[in-house]
Amino acid sequence: xxxxxxxxxxxxxxxxxxxxxxxxxxxxxxxxxxxxxxxxxxxxxxxxxxxxxxxxxxxxxxxxxxxxxxxxxxxxxxxxxxxxxxxxxxxxxxxxxxxxxxxxxxxxxxxxxxxxxxxxxxxxxxxxxxxxxxxxxxxxxxxxxxxxxxxxxxxxxxxxxxxxxxxxxxxxxxxxxxxxxxxxxxxxxxxxxxxxxxxxxxxxxxxxxxxxxxxxxxxxxxxxxxxxxxxxxxxxxxxxxxxxxxxxxxxxxxxxxxxxxxxxxxxxxxxxxxxxxxxxxxxxxxxxxxxxxxxxxxxxxxxxxxxxxxxxxxxxxxxxxxxxxxxxxxxxxxxxxxxxxxxxxxxx
Amino acid sequence: xxxxxxxxxxxxxxxxxxxxxxxxxxxxxxxxxxxxxxxxxxxxxxxxxxxxxxxxxxxxxxxxxxxxxxxxxxxxxxxxxxxxxxxxxxxxxxxxxxxxxxxxxxxxxxxxxxxxxxxxxxxxxxxxxxxxxxxxxxxxxxxxxxxxxxxxxxxxxxxxxxxxxxxxxxxxxxxxxxxxxxxxxxxxxxxxxxxxxxxxxxxxxxxxxxxxxxxxxxxxxxxxxxxxxxxxxxxxxxxxxxxxxxxxxxxxxxxxxxxxxxxxxxxxxxxxxxxxxxxxxxxxxxxxxxxxxxxxxxxxxxxxxxxxxxxxxxxxxxxxxxxxxx
Numbered sequence: 001x002x003x004x005x006x007x008x009x010x011x012x013x014x015x016x017x018x019x020x021x022x023x024x025x026x027x028x029x030x031x032x033x034x035x036x037x038x039x040x041x042x043x044x045x046x047x048x049x050x051x052x053x054x055x056x057x058x059x060x061x062x063x064x065x066x067x068x069x070x071x072x073x074x075x076x077x078x079x080x081x082x083x084x085x086x087x088x089x090x091x092x093x094x095x096x097x098x099x100x101x102x103x104x105x106x107x108x109x110x111x112x113x114x115x116x117x118x119x120x121x122x123x124x125x126x127x128x129x130x131x132x133x134x135x136x137x138x139x140x141x142x143x144x145x146x147x148x149x150x151x152x153x154x155x156x157x158x159x160x161x162x163x164x165x166x167x168x169x170x171x172x173x174x175x176x177x178x179x180x181x182x183x184x185x186x187x188x189x190x191x192x193x194x195x196x197x198x199x200x201x202x203x204x205x206x207x208x209x210x211x212x213x214x215x216x217x218x219x220x221x222x223x224x225x226x227x228x229x230x231x232x233x234x235x236x237x238x239x240x241x242x243x244x245x246x247x248x249x250x251x252x253x254x255x256x257x258x259x260x261x262x263x264x265x266x267x268x269x270x271x272x273x274x275x276x277x278x279x280x281x282x283x284x285x286x287x288x289x290x291x292x293x294x295x296x297x298x299x300x301x302x303x304x305x306x307x308x309x310x311x312x313x314x315x316x317x318x319x320x321x322x323x324x325x326x327x328x329x330x331x332x333x334x335x336x337x338x339x340x341x342x343x344x345x346x347x348x
Numbered sequence: 349x350x351x352x353x354x355x356x357x358x359x360x361x362x363x364x365x366x367x368x369x370x371x372x373x374x375x376x377x378x379x380x381x382x383x384x385x386x387x388x389x390x391x392x393x394x395x396x397x398x399x400x401x402x403x404x405x406x407x408x409x410x411x412x413x414x415x416x417x418x419x420x421x422x423x424x425x426x427x428x429x430x431x432x433x434x435x436x437x438x439x440x441x442x443x444x445x446x447x448x449x450x451x452x453x454x455x456x457x458x459x460x461x462x463x464x465x466x467x468x469x470x471x472x473x474x475x476x477x478x479x480x481x482x483x484x485x486x487x488x489x490x491x492x493x494x495x496x497x498x499x500x501x502x503x504x505x506x507x508x509x510x511x512x513x514x515x516x517x518x519x520x521x522x523x524x525x526x527x528x529x530x531x532x533x534x535x536x537x538x539x540x541x542x543x544x545x546x547x548x549x550x551x552x553x554x555x556x557x558x559x560x561x562x563x564x565x566x567x568x569x570x571x572x573x574x575x576x577x578x579x580x581x582x583x584x585x586x587x588x589x590x591x592x593x594x595x596x597x598x599x600x601x602x603x604x605x606x607x608x609x610x611x612x613x614x615x616x617x618x619x620x621x622x623x624x625x626x627x628x629x630x631x632x633x634x635x636x637x638x639x640x641x642x643x644x645x646x647x648x649x650x651x652x653x654x655x656x657x658x659x660x661x662x663x664x665x666x667x668x669x670x671x672x673x674x
Contacts, residue, residue, distance in 0.1 A: 083357075
């Protein structure tokens with residue numbers, strides 16, 4: 001009972017292939033015992049006592065933090081599951097296509113009982129290559145689920161042309177430069193590639209290589225931000241490649257990567273990060289960083305979900321590796337120039 | 349003299365029944381009695397448990413959707429809500445009523461009338477349920493409020509005691525004057541029922557999972573801190589404007605369960621490191637009755653005569669111990 005049970009949060013809109021994946025997790029002969037928490041609209045076809053229904057009840061915490069929300073139903077269901085004899089190798093939480101991943105993820109950091117017994121392993125988002133452009137156009141939740149993810153299962157790749165696939169991957173990358181994309185057909189990804197990611201484990205943040213397809217300043221995605229905020233629901237007839245980029249931009253969500261070659265002052269960077277997360281926490285979905293602190297041979301590693309920040313010194317910089325501070329913010333309405341300026345001012 | 353058992357399943361609850369016999373409700377769906385009897389009450393884990401209104405045997409709610417009454421002679425189903433978890437059960441010896449919650453629905457049953465059912469819907473899931481001392485009203489803890497229902501009335505608009513946040517526990521003071529709720533944010537909230545005056549009872553380092561009244565309602569003891577927290581409830585103002593005391597403070601441990609004698613001044617604490625102690629609050633001398641460390645204590649009960657104590661832990665350890673003479 002001392003080891004924490006890993007929990008994978010599975011998000012994605014209806015029809016993306018979550019149910020197919022869950023059915024595989026429940027029926028494949030993997031010798032593991034998984035519990036699956038499904039949402040009320042779930043349609044897992046298997047009658048199995050390891051499937052539990054949950055109601056997606058989001059609770060605000062009375063702690064003065066506006067974005068500090070948790071899923072009350074998860075706290076209750078996880079505490080019930082922990083009473084079951086024998087325990088579980090892993091728990092999978094399915095959310096509806098309309099769910100905000102923030103409260104789900106924050107539950108694992110905010111609630112002491114959940115935190116004591118379980119460990120959030122990853123937020124895994126299943127998307128459908130064929131319909132993603134449409135979803136990005138009409139669903140803010142679909143955009144946020146991609147931006148929030150630790151990994152993305154890009155499903156139904158057999159239903160699109162190579163050019164469409166490349167365009168879809170490019171739009172995912174723009175929203176989330178960090179999450180690996182697993183291409184799949186009928187959710188046929190190896191389960192051991194999906195479970196056991198350690199997406200929130202500081203010790204596993206060993207490198208940050210964001211795969212940006214940076215739209216240069218002045219390119220359509222940037223310039224049209226403001227216009228697209230207001231009236232973007234009439235664009236459905238545009239070609240896909242153009243359409244989804246506009247709407248990803250309209251949601252104002254993107255990833256920003258910052259690097260600094262000079263060593264950093266630990267106090268300055270901590271203060272700055274706290275300030276940024278305090279001020280923009282509701283808009284910052286995820287942040288990760290590996291920092292080169294002046295006078296310290298170990299790497300300072302952090303990760304954040306909205307305002308919840310976790311950081312620690314991890315292993316030493318490898319011999320011969322480039323000592324460079326690197327961090328990535330994924331969020332809404334981020335001011336890249338201001339973030340860069342703030343970060344650079346943390347130099348020792 | 350001590351009885352120790354290894355049940356190998358999470359101990360959800362412990363209680364002494366009318367015959368002063370210890371009973372334990374477990375994560376493997378069984379109810380175990382001090383005499384060694386084991387009753388398979390549920391197919392799955394027992395999520396909630398309390399004494400049956402008769403005082404004979406235990407009433408349990410399971411993740412199999414059933415409410416079951418277990419005695420050493422066997423199990424009897426009281427109710428079933430298919431496909432739901434029974435997260436909470438409560439019972440009143442005074443009125444003979446049983447309340448249980450499945451998701452957002454509060455259900456009522458009557459031990460004297462098999463045909464009696466009531467269903468009180470809520471907007472959010474119910475985390476806890478408590479009968480008032482006479483067993484006529486029932487309080488349901490839910491998100492942002494406690495709702496008070498007259499247990500026997502079919503059609504009614506409940507009284508609502510509002511306070512923002514998630515309420516995870518509910519308890520009435522033995523005189524019925526105060527309602528106390530435990531909150532997600534490591535604090536208690538109280539109301540004087542007569543005028544709904546609010547009481548904030550904060551300062552806890554952890555969630556308050558367990559509380560009990562003793563000294564004929566003069567004192568309330570709670571878990572959720574490094575020691576046992578004691579709130580004064582004397583007079584018409586209860587704990588309003590008064591300070592809590594803490595006994596048995598130990599920096600290395602948290603109290604996870606509290607138990608107390610309703611009529612006397614004895615209280616007991618179960619700790620997250622597996623230790624259990626008991627104390628006469630008038631003398632405040634602490635007697636550690638289980639010194640061996642282990643899994644966190646998840647269930648604790650004390651007899652009304654404060655001579656015996658039953659404990660259970662998260663890993664399935666359980667025991668009954670005699671309290672040493674003062």
